[in-house]
Ligand SMILES: Nc1ncnc2c1ncn2[C@@H]1O[C@H](COP(=O)(O)OP(=O)(O)OP(=O)(O)O)[C@@H](O)[C@H]1O
């Protein structure tokens with residue numbers, strides 16, 4: 001598969017006085033799953049809609065393979081997108097897909113194929129009005145996959161899926177990217193996509209807050225150790241001799257040592273003969289880092 | 301374009317809407333045409349002066365033709381609503397997102413909607429005329445009134461009735477694109493066709509310099525295609541000739557669709 005990249009360049013979109021997206025730039029590369037993360041109202045859906053031409057940018061560009069969506073020939077066979085589940089409640093899942101089959105350039109057989117992929121074969125003849133939220137999400141995915149695209153743009157697709165569904169989606173997207181496809185997947189929960197994505201793009205209030213590989217994001221998590229000792233003077237000299245730059249006394253009998261592990265500090269205290277009454281390691285979770293990135297003022 | 305039309309036809313055929321409207325159309329045309337035809341045919345026996353004076357001095361074929369125009373005058377709301385809903389439902393259920401993802405060219409979307417309504421509106425049109433002419437002719441025959449069905453000109457008018465109802469479907473699509481709010485467009489269609497225009501036609505009939513204008517109202521244009529109208533016998537307002545009526549009615553649909561296209565061209569499709 002020779003999939004195109006997704007490029008967002010200086011994208012700005014205002015609705016009246018609301019700046020939904022403000023000068024946003026990032027790239028989602030082929031062969032990788034990119035997580036597009038941010039809290040509610042961050043501008044994720046707006047950006048994804050701009051990518052597929054449903055909304056027109058106020059400024060900047062949202063391109064797939066260097067082209068705006070309406071410039072892509074046979075778009076459904078290149079790009080599949082899923083937004084908030086949207087179906088006519090009176091149609092069956094199969095009827096829904098058959099309706100779009102002519103535009104996607106596929107046959108009824110492909111409709112059954114994608115229904116099987118998302119596990120809806122048995123429910124295919126039932127009216128969508130009676131579907132559960134997770135079933136609608138699955139049908140939305142089936143619709144995105146209908147034209148057998150190389151690029152997937154998914155807005156909150158894991159939302160409402162059961163654990164088995166999330167697991168399936170993860171495997172599917174990993175495999176899709178491994179075969180060279182491009183995936184841009186939005187979520188407001190880092191934990192939901194943490195194991196799925198290779199890269200992260202984090203936005204808040206319409207602006208870019210962070211963009212890196214998942215691995216680099218993990219490196220932003222830091223750990224610290226809190227030690228308690230009843231011997232005030234011994235504690236003071238212990239941190240002064242060993243952790244002068246990274247330690248602070250938070251009370252006369254408690255010290256906090258940044259960037260250290262409990263194992264390392266415990267060994268040092270033992271070697272120095274320091275009596276310890278407490279030794280606790282605290283690690284920022286990814287979620288804390290994510291919160292910090294999205295709630296702080298815009299980064300430089 | 302073919303793919304877009306096939307997709308739109310499937311959209312209509314995979315929901316119940318169109319045959320619910322078909323059944324409602326048959327029932328209401330049978331009921332309304334039956335009632336009106338009986339009251340005209342049996343006017344003397346019933347002693348209804350009004351109905352008798354309505355047809356007094358008309359030749360029997362004109363009375364029959366007026367009865368056969370009723371399915372158009374009374375039934376046009378059904379193909380029009382079907383056409384309008386085919387567009388507004390896309391917004392209501394947000395399937396417009398998927399539709400434009402599959403084909404982002406919005407002019408093509410509207411074009412395909414305009415074309416795909418035609419076969420369904422033809423079916424509604426045939427059902428309306430068959431029901432209306434059947435019921436009407438039966439009522440006339442029962443009262444020993446000439447049915448006019450031996451007159452080929454009347455059959456021509458009946459055929460134009462099918463065409464008129466078909467064009468109403470196109471008008472509905474146009475309105476739906478120009479005004480994508482489902483509630484608004486249905487209220488407007490029913491309010492206009494059943495209330496506003498009949499009143500307007502009568503009112504314009506009384507205003508000397510505006511008398512000609514009434515013939516260009518959409519309902520009057522549709523009636524003109526059949527060559528008779530309940531309302532025009534009431535106020536003796538002149539109708540356009542059938543093909544001029546066709547042109548005027550179709551123009552309403554296409555102008556509305558053009559407005560819809562213009563509105564939709566750069567419009568954001570957002571939640
Ligand atoms: N059509 C619109 N009219 C006015 N404001 C809008 C419109 N669409 C989006 N917005 C505003 O733009 C901002 C970004 O919205 P958007 O839907 O892109 O956020 P999101 O990141 O997808 O949020 P969520 O996680 O809740 O889905 C919000 O403040 C929203 O209110």
Ligand SMILES: [Mg+2]
Nearest residue numbers: 044045046155
């Ligand atoms: Mg959103």
